[in-house]
Amino acid sequence: MNRDAPQRLFARLVRLPPFLWLAAFFLLPVVITLKISLSEPATAIPPYLPLLDWQGGLEGWSTFLEALNLDNYLTLARDPLYRDALFGSLAYAGGATALLAALGVPLAYALARAPARRQPFLVALIVVPFWTSFLIRVYAWIAILKQEGLLNLVLLKLGLIARPLAILNTDAAVMIGLVYAYLPFMVLPVYAVMNRLDPALREAAADLGAGPTRVFWSVTLPLALPGIVAGAGLCFIPMVGEFIIPDLLGGSETLMLGRVLWSEFFSNRDWPLASAVAVLILLIVLGPVVLLRDGLRGEGERP
Amino acid sequence: MTPVTRAALVLGLAFLYAPILVLVAYSFNASSLVTVWGGFSTRWYGVLFADEPLIAATWVSFRVAVLSSLIATVLGTLAALALERHGRFRGRFLFTGLVYGPMVMPEVMIGLSLLLMFIGIGFDRGLATLVVAHATFCTGFVAVVVAARLRGLDPTLEEAAADLGAGPLRVLLTVTLPLLAPAVVAGALLAFALSLDDLVIASFVSGPGSTTLPMRLYSRVRLGVNPEINAASTLLIALVGVAVLAASWLTARRGGTG
Numbered sequence: 001m002n003r004d005a006p007q008r009l010f011a012r013l014v015r016l017p018p019f020l021w022l023a024a025f026f027l028l029p030v031v032i033t034l035k036i037s038l039s040e041p042a043t044a045i046p047p048y049l050p051l052l053d054w055q056g057g058l059e060g061w062s063t064f065l066e067a068l069n070l071d072n073y074l075t076l077a078r079d080p081l082y083r084d085a086l087f088g089s090l091a092y093a094g095g096a097t098a099l100l101a102a103l104g105v106p107l108a109y110a111l112a113r114a115p116a117r118r119q120p121f122l123v124a125l126i127v128v129p130f131w132t133s134f135l136i137r138v139y140a141w142i143a144i145l146k147q148e149g150l151l152n153l154v155l156l157k158l159g160l161i162a163r164p165l166a167i168l169n170t171d172a173a174v175m176i177g178l179v180y181a182y183l184p185f186m187v188l189p190v191y192a193v194m195n196r197l198d199p200a201l202r203e204a205a206a207d208l209g210a211g212p213t214r215v216f217w218s219v220t221l222p223l224a225l226p227g228i229v230a231g232a233g234l235c236f237i238p239m240v241g242e243f244i245i246p247d248l249l250g251g252s253e254t255l256m257l258g259r260v261l262w263s264e265f266f267s268n269r270d271w272p273l274a275s276a277v278a279v280l281i282l283l284i285v286l287g288p289v290v291l292l293r294d295g296l297r298g299e300g301e302r303p
Numbered sequence: 304m305t306p307v308t309r310a311a312l313v314l315g316l317a318f319l320y321a322p323i324l325v326l327v328a329y330s331f332n333a334s335s336l337v338t339v340w341g342g343f344s345t346r347w348y349g350v351l352f353a354d355e356p357l358i359a360a361t362w363v364s365f366r367v368a369v370l371s372s373l374i375a376t377v378l379g380t381l382a383a384l385a386l387e388r389h390g391r392f393r394g395r396f397l398f399t400g401l402v403y404g405p406m407v408m409p410e411v412m413i414g415l416s417l418l419l420m421f422i423g424i425g426f427d428r429g430l431a432t433l434v435v436a437h438a439t440f441c442t443g444f445v446a447v448v449v450a451a452r453l454r455g456l457d458p459t460l461e462e463a464a465a466d467l468g469a470g471p472l473r474v475l476l477t478v479t480l481p482l483l484a485p486a487v488v489a490g491a492l493l494a495f496a497l498s499l500d501d502l503v504i505a506s507f508v509s510g511p512g513s514t515t516l517p518m519r520l521y522s523r524v525r526l527g528v529n530p531e532i533n534a535a536s537t538l539l540i541a542l543v544g545v546a547v548l549a550a551s552w553l554t555a556r557r558g559g560t561g
Contacts, residue, residue: 010472111312133536
């Protein structure tokens with residue numbers, strides 16, 4: 001392509017507005033959060049120390065840098081509350097991701113094997129609930145799971161249980177909420193990969209004597225692995241910092257990092273500690289994000 | 304389709320839709336108890352329309368969604384053009400990270416970090432901070448939708464226009480953007496829906512007079528099931544449903560990749 005001067009200037013003008021906006025409202029705030037996570041809480045406005053003294057010149061900078069410390073991170077490592085929240089986040093997100101794979105892969109497979117002309121409609125049916133309010137979809141489960149809720153009512157009527165089960169405000173409710181809210185994130189990437197698989201591969205395996213189950217386990221599933229990895233990343237990443245689901249469906253002992261950050265910030269007003277929790281969440285999701293990016297890049301480069 | 308795959312599909316879809324249907328059904332329940340069907344009634348919609356704080360919050364959410372989706376659409380479209388059409392440039396790695404980063408960044412981190420910055424620079428929280436925050440996290444989503452469509456566009460059309468003497472701005476306005484229109488609209492609707500839905504980021508960056516609808520709903524649902532909230536939810540579901548159908552119709556009609 002001809003890259004003359006006006007063209008280059010134009011290209012620069014095109015990327016300047018998004019660059020400036022995101023540098024100011026995404027990059028800078030993250031840097032500020034990193035800095036505050038290394039500060040001490042104080043009873044002042046804003047409630048943390050040290051503040052950078054811009055007029056102090058080089059000396060101002062050096063006293064500022066000396067005052068930064070890792071105390072908040074040490075608190076996170078030592079205090080059992082934060083350790084439990086960290087393990088809780090990892091356990092809920094990891095467990096729900098495994099459960100999502102177990103449920104989402106068969107669903108994606110069923111979708112890919114449906115008649116081709118009906119597939120766009122079926123995919124739309126999976127996507128539409130995902131666009132309706134997240135908060136409302138989580139709230140909808142309260143009426144179903146609570147003590148005098150619909151699920152208990154049905155189970156009692158059917159005579160399957162003698163007295164109502166306590167599901168709401170337990171780990172089970174949080175898991176149900178996570179699986180429900182993130183199911184499309186697992187189904188769609190797996191479906192996208194399965195849909196592209198050459199049917200000849202399955203037929204070849206069948207011709208060589210493999211039964212349908214064997215074909216699924218040793219042909220379809222291994223080939224769909226990139227989709228499963230992408231789906232797992234798309235589910236795991238937001239679930240680690242999840243707040244709404246543990247807060248509405250979990251009990252008071254349901255500890256997850258997003259919820260701890262929320263209460264540190266809004267109830268305890270310990271901004272530096274809340275910032276340290278935010279940075280911790282960021283560090284946890286960094287690995288999966290890189291993995292996901294590489295996976296998606298591989299996808300995108302297909303002609 | 305085998306009976307097994309059919310059963311998997313039916314069960315999967317039932318799981319996805321049952322809670323929503325229960326919610327919608329109980330919004331028409333005359334009784335205020337969730338397990339008692341007191342007959343069909345629209346009384347909760349009456350209660351809803353008389354609920355001043357909720358209506359005020361809806362108005363806040365609507366204004367924020369309109370403004371932030373407009374900004375996100377412009378920024379996201381420009382970002383997609385930069386990434387797909389203007390090839391290599393210095394800082395491309397950083398630029399890509401800035402555009403797509405907010406999509407994978409935990410919501411609590413986006414909310415908290417923006418709030419810390421707004422307070423750091425002494426910017427009062429209110430409608431403006433909500434708009435800025437929502438535009439920031441929606442830009443990447445618009446960019447994804449527009450970039451997907453750009454990859455599918457034949458670049459020879461733009462090259463032909465340039466060869467015929469059209470400057471870069473003219474090519475963008477008369478060739479690229481008209482071809483991109485369905486994706487831009489789909490991206491805008493997506494940004495609108497995301498803004499309307501956000502609770503976590505808004506809770507951090509909103510000010511005293513700018514409570515959004517999800518924040519108001521959240522403060523009510525924390526107290527338990529509430530038929531008035533079911534009615535509000537039903538209206539929201541209907542609204543988003545219509546928007547999604549419009550978006551998919553727009554992209555499908557033009558043979559887009561939506």
